[in-house]
Amino acid sequence: MLEVNALRKVYDGHGRRVEAIADLTFSVGEGEFACVVGPSGCGKTTLLKCIAGLLAPTSGEARIDGTPVTGPPTGLAVVFQEYGRSLFPWLRARDNVELPLRAAGLPRRTRHGLVEEALRAVGLGDVHGAYPWQLSGGMQQRVAIARAIAYGPRVLLMDEPFAAVDAQTRADLEDLIRSVWQRLGVTLLFVTHDIDESVYLGQRVIVLSAAPTRVAEDIAIDLPAARDQLTTRGDPRFAELRGQIYAQIQKAKHGSTR
Amino acid sequence: MTSALRRAAALLTVPVLLVALWWYSSANSTDFYRPPLSRILVAFRETWFGARLADDVLPSLTRLLLGYAAALLLGVAVGVAVGTSYRLRALVEPILEFLRAIPPPVLVPIIMLVAGIGDLMKVIVIVSGCVWPILLNTVEGVRNVDEILADTCRSYRVRGMARLRHLVLRSASPQIVTGARQALSIGIILMVISEMFAASSGLGFTVVQFQRGFAIPQMWSGVLLLGLLGVLLSLLFRLAERRILRWYHGIRAIEREP
Known part of the structure; x- marks a missing residue:
């Protein structure tokens, strides 16, 4: 592999x-x-x-x-050490997770389903609308992990x-x-x-x-x-x-x- | 509510004091060139709340907005290109430094030769002054895109327009806004100056006309109007900035916390 x-x-x-x-x-x-x-x-x-x-x-x-x-x-997805610098500070948590999917040209409904599921999988069901800098370090890294999950990497x-x-x-x-x-x-x-x-x-x-x-x-x-x-x-x-x-x-x- | 009131009070105290000072010190003035403020205010109402609003104020503002918008587009577009390409930057940087060092009013006669004496000339004058702070700040902003964010975009295949929109422009937006703020005040100055040459309408034109016709209170009222317009535009700018740079000011506020 x-x-x-x-x-x-x-x-x-x-x-x-x-x-x-x-x-x-x-x-x-x-x-x-x-x-x-x-x-x-x-x-x-x-x-x-x-x-x-x-x-x-x-x-x-x-x-x-x-x-x-x-x-x-x-x-292939990467999760970096510096979560503070790998999340887009101008995008809310959900938009951070969604961006790679948008760039991949997935339809809106599919995207939203994947984002929802990924954020729930990392235990962030309720902070969709927050900006990364409003979250703790651990939560930011969870968002980054959710982004990787939603991307569906092998x-x-x-x-x-x-x-x-x-x-x-x-x-x-x-x-x-x-x-x-x-x-x-x-x-x-x-x-x-x-x-x-x-x-x-x-x-x-x-x-x-x-x-x-x-x-x-x-x-x-x-x-x-x-x-x-x-x-x-x-x-x-x-x-x-x-x-x-x-x-x-x-x-x-x-x-x-x- | 009380804090909003207190802020408004803090903001208005000095202007109110200055106006009061002007009012009383000029109240009994018999000096032809320095009429009482009360007379200026009467002239203000008579002069600007009539046909002149549509004949002079509106054309001025339209030209300003057109020139400003064009400068914004041009400055950001060229700035992104120059900031992204190392080669292009090395090539054009000296020329940019030269061009930006030229005071725009000095270009008015030249632009007149090329673009005539109509609206186009005035818009070009405004563009020629406004574009530099926007362009140079955009170059700086684009050059400082965070490396890890750029890597994140690459590995998640966020490319082309999506990359430009979500990475490059947003990363550079604090600098672009700084440039745009400088450009706004330059734009107002150039709006007035461009109307002092070969014009038949506009605020700059009218103020000069009043001065030449010894309509002194009217002339003062024109200056007052220009000042008020400047304040209004910068307020509008701040509203826009607050929306665009919400994330940036949010991070700064958190960093300032002890």
Whole structure:
């Protein structure tokens, strides 16, 4: 479904060459929930932008359904970390969700149905008419998620979407994302720097090394599919996986300084 | 209600005081050139609430609105083009700086040669002055479109006219409005100036006629009318701005909160 083949990205500018991504290869199956973790500055956002077609890789490629990504592909939605900057402040919540559908030329009635459904799915049944800046950070990110849901993507990319919200909201949003993924059957690539979050959310965690970035390890998360904040996080297996990934990241950091 | 009253009182105090001061200091004036305010007000009613309203005030305002609207269209259109294209900007920026540095009144004789002495000339004079603040502010506004919003548009395939309408113009709207506000006062000045050359109707023309005919109270009343028109237009402008920039002022109000 989603393949990344020998992807490499070098930023060239002002006489400085920065190798953000050295060589990344992995693939994500149809309907799979994969998390990408790595030390900060390891090019997670760069990777995501390359897959989203917002940034051209220096070499290698990303493929979706076998088609190489050369620009923003159809059926792919992105949820950015900076919810405050990815929602249109001049559009009300419902219009933010609706805009991509309007641009796609869907008829009004279909649009309204999708918007209604998506906002209800993220628990925002009653703030349709509010502007994003009138909402809390967590609610803004819900609007952004609703926009992605309404768009009906086959692939959903999320770039540290919960990094800027408080812990309580974050737990709620994590559960929301699990339920959205289970209901939509979408292929989900979730980038985060939080190890616990990656274990809690994913079926699989791809651990990246420090820059220049490679895949350090690819770990299957064999926790039960029904997860909740208390029992899952209390599961001894959760702690084990968490420890394993933590150790990997530590190793990856040392590997790069050698 | 009381706060509205208080605001109105705050707004009107100084003007009322100034008018009172004018009224009393000029009450016994025998100076031919500085008649009592009471006489000016009588002349105001006699002069402007008759045929002159349709013969002079209306043509002036029509030309102003036409010129202003044309400047708005032209300034925003060219501003968007220049702001979007790096190449175009590099090419035309020096020329724009030169053209905008020319005081528009100096162009009147030239425009007269090209466009004659009719309404067209006067509208062009107004356009030639109003267009610059709008154009240059639009360029600035368009250049500062938020990167993440732009990425959001790209990945959700909001393109073409939808992108222009929902991203580019709205992002730039605070700057465009700033330019439009400056242009409005320039427009009023140029409306009067364009009517001082080879005109047979209009406010500027009439005021000059009165002065040459030693109809001093009437001349003063013309100046008064121009001032009042300026206030009225800027009030209308503020109403429009409040609607267009609701989101912007909303965000600013939240940011100002402690």
